[in-house]
Amino acid sequence: MTLRTLGGLSVEGVTFRREKVLLLLAYLCIEGPQPRRRLAELFWPEAANPMNSLAQHLVHLRGLAGALAEDGPRVVAGMACDAALLRDATRRGRAAEAAALYAGPFLDGLGIPLGADLEEWVYDTREALALEVRGALLTLGAQAAAHGQREAAGDHAAHALILAGAPPADELDLPRLHHLLTLAGHPLATQVERDARTLGLDLDAAPQTSSAPFVGRSSELAALSALTPGQFVWVSGHAGMGKTALLEALARSGGWTVLPGRLDLPYGTLAPLGAAPPGGAHAAALPLRDPHLKLAIDGWEGTDEATRAVLAQAARTRPGALLVVTGRLHPPFDVDAHLKLAPLTPDELANADLYAQTDGHPALVGAALRGQPLDLRLGARVRAYPAPVRDTFLLLALQDQPNLRATRAALGLTADDFARTLSFLTTEGLTSEAGRVYAAAATRDHLNQVQVHAALLHLKLGRALPEADAWPHYEQARDLWEDHDEARAACAARLRAQTLLKRGYPGPAAALLDTLADVASLAVPHAWALIGVGRYNDAHTRLKSLSEQAQGTPEALAVRATTLVRLGRAEEAVALAGQIGGSGPEAAHAASVKAHAARIREQWAEARRHSQIAADLWQVNGDEERELAELVMVARVRVKLGAEPQEAFRAVLASTNGMPSVRGLALVNYSQVLQEASQYQIAETVMLDALQDLKTAGDYAGLAGVHINLGVAFHQSGRLKIAVEHYQRAVGYLKGSGNLRHLGVVLSNLSEIEGDLSAFEDSLKMLEQAGHQELVAQIRRNAQLSASPPASTLQS
Structure with a gap:
């Protein structure tokens, strides 16, 4: 209560x-x-x-x-x-x-x-509380004014002026009220002017309004608003970090005098305070004795030496005025507080798109809010720099996470020269301490308009970066490759494709290597990528480009065997797999091929034995995800051998916790065996769980497969509208993937629902041309089982 x-x-x-x-x-x-x-x-x-x-x-x-x-x-x-x-x-x-x-x-x-004493307490407390609230409202008004919110500033001031229970505003509050009400053009400003004249007060002239956007910096504004007379505060930040904007916001809040630094005359910076230059340092310092003065000097580096000496003396003696000075570096003397301005945080901006566009760089935030191209804030300055500085900036901008060592090597700079250049760019507010360029995307967009220069910079980076990170830059510089770039670029492409495959993105991997289809050394990784998207015929053709000697290597045998078993040529696949010995990754692939062939022949005990061998070999090679993927197939085959689905999958599902892609695969197979056991309701729930895991993993191929199988379940139960929704979602995930196997199944099932036999035959023809004869045969067998052909499903 x-x-x-x-x-x-x-x-x-x-x-x-x-x-x-x-x-x-x-x-x-x-x-x-x-x-x-x-x-x-x-x-x-x-x-x-x-x-x-x-x-x-x-x-x-x-x-x-x-x-x-x-x-x-x-x-x-x-x-x-x-x-x-x-x-x-x-x-x-x-x-x-x-x-x-x-x-x-x-x-x-x-x-x-009430008695006299108690009555006095009530009225004193009433007035004191109302005055505290008036002060709070004036603080809110000042903060709103600092952010350019003139209407809100006026509303707070009006509320403070007419606050119920508060006494009339006095000579301390009237100037603040007048500033905020005038800033907002509020009609109560005239009342404040009358009250001021009654008290004999001279109010300041009407404040200058400003539409300059100002966001964030609430904690800094609060800290500056809480300062007391006699304090000396330093505000530092690299170029563009919003030092001037912060002081402008202070000026809008009322009561502050903001002076820009000047280098042209001795004491020129302090001249607006009325100190006569002939009086020297003593005369220049006189205004700083006023405890009512709140003075901010913008730009220590641009302030004349005489004024610097006066400010340094004020820092030692604290003459009475409240002083704030901004500078790019740390203060050269002791101060009461030092505020360091950094880029704005996502919470301060409260706008995720604005933060992504600007990286929170205050100057860029201002440009974006005014609708200006971000390059206008940086481009002219960068173009004026010497070539080594300019190219350092551009090379850093081309990298999301800059590799400083590779950047220095690409530029051919010494360590000392590179360190000085990087420090200069940081002080200029163009990069972070780690060399990351603010709003690098805008710079890249601008640079791409100068294609030849951009390609040359990309080539320099490609040559200097580790091969695992070099491909995106080689790709951008392809027209400039020299003979000695070919081998290294191919190696970089192979590593990039392998990374994409391991992360579950076979479509981009295949698209990448499609552009290098004439490079014999990439045939094996290219084939693995083609298998990943279901282009088995293309994979088989690609492997034919290998020399006879290369086709006999274990890695080539493994991918050829996998291709053949996916094409339904089980005997040929097993024969090739039998030529692979040892205990390396190729041996694990060979065992997996034999397991797949056994499943085709419905030799369940043999399939279980080879899947277990493959799992054990992946464990020996330290590939936990592939080991678990094979154990999923072991569990599936155990169900074929008579085990209950729940008992067969319990251990492997527990092992896949925290590994969403493999867990999604396990749940898909678990759902399918539940369907085969007529446990349809549980199967549907499990399939929906698989969707969540595959979304977490970003496994688009897996997501397409789940939506296809959910579509099949609803298709077979007669809920055609829901089935179509799932098929269409699958098509969305398959766009650009190159996975003809999945796409053919979806299109054939959709054509069944729509009764379009021509489209149905076209889908089957596409699958046949891609080498999926066994899948086409299965679909045709299903189509003969009823007058309204049941949908086709996918087997993992």
């Missing part, structure tokens, strides 16, 4: 009408624990027995759960109170919370007679 004292007097959620009892509780909540005698004399000064009156009222208070907490001779409140919460919020600088708590004047409408 909470005691409500603002705008009335009541206990939240309780009907309690005794005002004097609640007033006593309010006093305890706000003033803290009190001696009994003090309470009795304050509340019942004319009673015959004040202590007895207190005791009677405490009896009523004890009837409110948690209202009192006895402490010997003292009485302690045990209930929360809105006025006490408001005061705590103002002490902690939580202006918005304090303003929200104020529901009206303290103890408004109190209808009981």
